[in-house]
Amino acid sequence: MELQRRHPDDTSPQDHGVARRRCGRLGRHGHDRLVGDDEPGDGARPVVAAGVGGVRRPIPGDLSSQRINGLRRLYVQALSQELDAPLGGRLLLDKNPSATAxxxxxxxxxxxxxxxxxxxxPxxxxxSCYFQNIPLNAVNVNxxxxxxxxxxxxxxxxxxxxVRExxxxxxxxxxxxxxxADLGKEGRRVTEFLGLSWEEEQARFFEKSRARQIFSPTYQDVTRPVYNRSVARWRLxxxxxxxxxxxxERYCRRFGYEV
Incomplete structure (x- = not known):
């Protein structure tokens, strides 16, 4: 575990990112639109980040600072190519759930x-994952x-x-x-964690979404206000x-859900 926590000697490039990882279908688009409203497109297109995104083997024990910095540069270069613009000092949100592993x-x-x-x-x-009708890949075949x-x-x-330990x-x-339950309260908490200021228009994400081309199979959900009918739907x-x-059950208990 200590290997994974060591910092590289050189942290360039200086563009700071935010990784958001979770299992799929966590009501993700509400959060995506709350904090990702300035992204090009609908923010759901996967970015093929060379190096980091493609590493599937265990972390080698001799991963040098030079290798780490090389992976950082490759990642930023891949993102810049995807956006067709330099990242500059912008805050980056990488919202690919499959990278949790x-x-x-x-x-x-x-x-x-x-x-x-x-x-x-859970x-x-x-x-929710079971009900999705999406093309199969190595992850969602599960x-x-x-x-x-x-x-x-x-x-x-x-x-x-x-990892959270x-x-x-x-x-x-x-x-x-x-x-x-309270979009404004939780939205503000998330936004401020990212070092940003909450804007009231973030709660009206669906208004901008209606004017965009959305590629996600759940495109309808991001064009309407937040609703509560999917809470505890599993009971049906x-x-x-x-x-x-x-x-x-174990995960319900660990994350504070009633069993």
Missing amino acids: RLPLWLRVFPELRVLIALRD RDVVL FLSFDRLAKHYSDLMDIWLA WEGFAWMETRYEDTV YERHLAPVLPVL
């Missing part, structure tokens, strides 16, 4: 990251059954539960249910979720 590597390469974890009742996460989803969720959250980096958890399907509820 490699969060230790991200913190090794970018120790200055602020990690924002968007939580939701039972609602599993249910969405084909409740068993696979529960295993996928537990694998990702075990990593986060271990580390010292030396800034992190915060934000709950979907809290956002739904409790009979079908019953086989995986014991697996998810």
Whole structure:
């Protein structure tokens, strides 16, 4: 664990990023629109970040400062190419949920990251992922059954539960249910964690979303105000979720959800 927490000798480039990692379908677009409103496009297109994003093997014990700084430069270069503009001093939010499994590597390469974890009742996460009709890839193939989803969720959250015990980096958890209950309060808390000032128009994210081309399969949700009908939706399907509820119970307790 100490290897992953060491800082590189040279932290250039100086563009500071914010990594937000979570399992998919955490009511993500409400948060995305709250804090990502200035991004080009809809903010959902994946950025193929050379180096860091492509590393799938365990972190080598001899990862040198030179190698770390090389990965940092490759990442920033890939982002600049995607945006077709230099990053400058802008705050970067990388919102790719599948990178949770490699969060230790991200913190090794970018120790200055602020990690924002968007939580939701684990039972609602599993249910929502299962209902998605999206093209399959290596990650969401786990969405084909409740068993696979529960295993996928537990694998990702075990990593986060271990990483959040580390010292030396800034992190915060934000709950979907809290956002739904009081958008202004939770939105302000998240925005200020990122070092930004809350603007009241952020709560009206859906107005701008209606004028944009949205590529996400949940495009309808970002064009309407926040609603609460998906909170505890899992109870309607409790009979079908019953086989995986014991697996998810641990995470409900760890994240403060009633069991």
